[in-house]
Amino acid sequence: MSGPNKISRRRFILSGAAVAGALVVGWGVMPPRQRLNGSHPLPVTGGALALNGWVSIAIDGTVTVAMPRSEMGQGVHTALPMLVAEELDVPLSRVRIAQAPIDKIFGNIAMLKDGLPFHPDDTGRLKAVVSWTVGKVARELGLIITGGSSSVKDAWEPMREAGATARAQLVAAASRYWNAQAADCRTEDGHVIHADGRRLGYGALVTLAVTSAPGEVRLKSPDQFKLIGRPQPRRDTPSKVNGMAMFGIDARPPGMLYAALHMSPVIGGTVSSIDAAAALKMPGVVKVVDFSAALPAQTGAGAGVAVIASSYWQAKQAASALQIKWSDGPHAGLSSAAIYADLAARLDAESGHAYYKAGDMEAVEGRAPGVAKTVKAEYRAPYLAHAAMEPVNCTAQVKDGKVHLWVPTQSPGFAVEVAAKVGGVSAADVMLEVTLLGGGFGRRLDVDMVAQAVAIARQADGRPVQLIWSREEDMTHDVYRPAALARFSATLDAAGNVLGYDNKSAGGSIAHQFFKRNLGLPAGGPDKTTAEGEFDMQYHFANQRITHVIVDSAVPLGYWRSVGHSHNAFFKESFIDELAHAAGKDSVEFRRGLLLQHPRHLAVLNAAVARAGVAPAGRAHGVALHQSFGTIVAQVAEVSVDGAEIRVHRVVCAVDCGIAVNPNIIAQQVESAVVFGLSAALFGNVTIKDGKVEQTNFHDYPVLRMNQAPEVETIIMPSAAHPEGMGEPATPPIAPAVANAIFKLTGKRLRSLPLTL
Known part of the structure; x- marks a missing residue:
């Protein structure tokens, strides 16, 4: 089966849950679960009244909005309240946020639907039916997750609907109070205003509004927006500046103890024996705990030993005094060299799963020798750690048959489930407080630290315990961005036109590991993240084939900012530059020729190139264009090379993300x-x-310093389209943009990350 609008039968088997759900008699024809009102009333405080599952209003007019997404620097605590404030016609300054309860209406539907392995150009009934079905399943699952650059995208309709419905109820209440027509009332600045000038604040109306039917609920059109699309200051900035912001590591429940741990230095290793005598004699030490046996196997939480003490310093010092013998397990001989060799061997031996095919690649490959030119290249990317500034931590208390958590998590639902399992209580007996996250980048989608903290807290006689991983434990026990290998082969005719484009890659599956760890689901089937950014590219090639070989990984894998796009964009955009060079064409003009069917992509590319201008003497411009999480990004990197030093001075970035909620x-x-x-x-x-991660801290896993950071210019393309993701899409294009600039400067084609001369 071929052609840009056709899809293989294998790709239809996208999700066991989705397929099973679609076959349930009667279920498939029922309307999707509503997202306005939860299974239980919205918790309120201070005499406020809930108008729906998202919005409550106090008698002083203060609006409180349920917040189902975690703030980790991406600005959701500002952007999401803007959606409600816009439709409710209330000043943003009057809107407060409260942590949303665990309820299905707060589940992240957009993130799961975005995981479907469809090409953006796929059309027709199949895509629509599968997307609808998976969306329906997602509503039933109700997974509360912050990730996939999906927060605004997912909240765009339900939170605006919640605000608009509350507004309609307040108008209905005012019309009842005045014995007037609702059509004669309008709203502004937290008030309902009658045509004759009478006005009532929302606080005065809320009691009556609770019992008022909303009547017709209409969402505003973009031309009616007063708040959305206009720059707003971040609401979390003041507390972060004055020190009042509470991150996970700032939790201080009364009577709290601290815990430091050591986990096996070898991947998958376990505790063999412990000599805790020296540690137990040290100041402040309360207990030494081998928590390994208390961890459910599928959580992925590392086996180890913790010291509970009165302060973190005391716990850390005592943990260093532990004499632990480890059983290394089956991975003691694992090495990067062996891993890459295995990826190469699997590419040689297996055809892989075809994520996208178009045209007739077999005919192109069968052309007579000498008729066309073939360009081949192999690219490589390493494992990467998340290295968030706030190290992994969780505070837990197990007391009187209940578990209390204070944790910076991207997955509140998973945190509650694993805490209940390890704590031996029901999920209803777990109280969760989600703090600010000092960086997430996907690391805090996993809840291994929650399992460990609860297991340790069970040994603390009812006192809360704050578990903090050292930077070394954090770096060497991450869930890593997969290592990957990609091979490309393209056939060009004498005029430099691409006749055929073949891309085959190999690497581990994050989804296989993640859903086993967090949902207990068996691994299997295609994983979009392995090939995203390769099979769903924007360039038009009449004949193309994109495949991926999933190679099981002993190294634990996790979602890393921009996931598969993070390395696949480097592979794809670097090879596109190679093709332009082989065709004897300018790299920008070459891309323009491939984008004639994608005017939005072409406009983004042109905007970035025009703003970048001409590179100064001694520098070069490298270009990359990539779409991820629904957002199109073009980057131009201005780069210089001095010996072995690569310096990026300026990056111009044009983005088309649909409606820009907060520029x-x-x-x-x-x-x-x-x-x-x-x-x-x-x-x-x-x-x-030898089965161990070699990097242990920022001395051997450095991040960009302030004096190395480039000037970044952002161009936001005007759009009235549905908003798309923005937390991740600007990450993938930067590596290929820099690499392409280096080629212009040096003539060296760098095909491995990190980029080194």
Whole structure:
């Protein structure tokens, strides 16, 4: 089966849950679960009244919005309240946030739907049916997750609907109170205003509004927006400046103890024996705990030993005094060299799963020798750690048959489930407080630290315990961005036109490991993240084939900012530059010729190139264009080379992310993503030797310093389309943009990350 709008039968088997759900008699024709009102009333305080599952209003007019997404620097505590405030016609300054309860209406539907391995150009009934079905399953699952650059995208409709419905109830209440027509009332600045000038504040109306039917609920059109699309200051900035912001590591429940741990230095190793005598004699030490046996096997939590003490310093010092013998297990001989050799061997031996096919590649490959030119290349990317500034931590208390958690997590639902399992209680007996996250980048989607903290707290006689991983434990026991290998082969005719494009890659599956760890699901089937950014590219080739070989990984894998796009963009955009060079064409003009069917992509590319201008003497411009999480990004990196030093001076980044809810936050996310991606492009490299991660801290896993950071200019393309992701899309293009500039400067084609001369 071929053609750009056709899909293989294998790709239809996208999800066991989705397929099973679609076959349930009657279920498939039922309307999707609503997302306005939860299974239980919205918790309120201070006499406020809930108008739906998202919005409550106090008698002083203060609006409180349920917040189902975690703030880790991406600005959701500002952007999401803007959606409600816009439709409710209330000043943003009057809106407060409260942690959303664990309820299915807060589940992240957009993130799961985005995981479907469809090409953006796929059309037709199959895509629509599968997308609808998976969306319906996602509503039933109700997984509360912050990730996939999906927070605004997912909240765009339900949170605006919640605000608009509450507004309609307040209008209905005012019309009842005045015995007037609702059509004669409008709203502004937290008030309902009658045509004759009478006005009532929302606080005065809320009691009556609770019992008022909303009537017709209409969402605003973009031309009616007063708040959305206008720059707003971040609401979390003041507390972060004055020190009042509470991150996980700031939790201080009364009577709290601290815990430091050691986990096996070898991947998958276990505790053999412990001599704790010296540690138990040290000041402040309360207990030494081997928590290994208390951890459910599928959580992925590392086996180890913890010291509970009165202060973290005392716990850490005592942990260093422990005499632990480890059983290394089956991975003691694992090495990076062996891993890459295995990836290469699997590429040689296996055809892999075809994520996308178009045209007739077999005919292109069968052309007579000498008729066309073939370009081949192999690219490589390493494992990467998350290295968030706030190290892994969790505070837990197990007392009186209940578990209390204070944790910076991207997955509140998973945290509650694992805490209940390890704590021996029901999920209803777990109280969760989600703090600010001092960096997440996907690391805090996993809840291994929660399992460990609860297991340790069970030995603390009812006192809360704050578990903090040292930077060394954090770096050597991460869930890593997969290592990957990619091979390309393209056939060009005498005029430099691409006749056929073949891309085959190999690497581990994050989804196989993640869903086994967190949902207990068996591994199997395709994983979009392995080939995203390769099979769903924007360039038009009449004949193409993109495949991936999943290679099981002994190294634990996790979602890393921009996931598969983070390395696949480097592979793809670097090879596109290679093709332009082989065709004797300018790299920008070459791309323009491949984008005639994608005017939005072409506009983004042109905007970035025009703003970048001409590179100064001694520098070169490298270009990359990539779409991820629904957002199109073009980057131009201005680079110089001095000996072996690569210096990026300026990055121009044009983005088309649909409606820009808050342009300020978009620019911040672009700057953050560029610096994050540039750190990985220039320095990021996790290596394995004798089954151990070799990098232990920032001395051998460096990040970009302030004096190395480039100037970043952001261009936000005007759009009235549905908003797309913005937390991650500016990360993937930076590595290839820099690599392509280096080629212009040196003639060296760098095909491995990190980029080194």
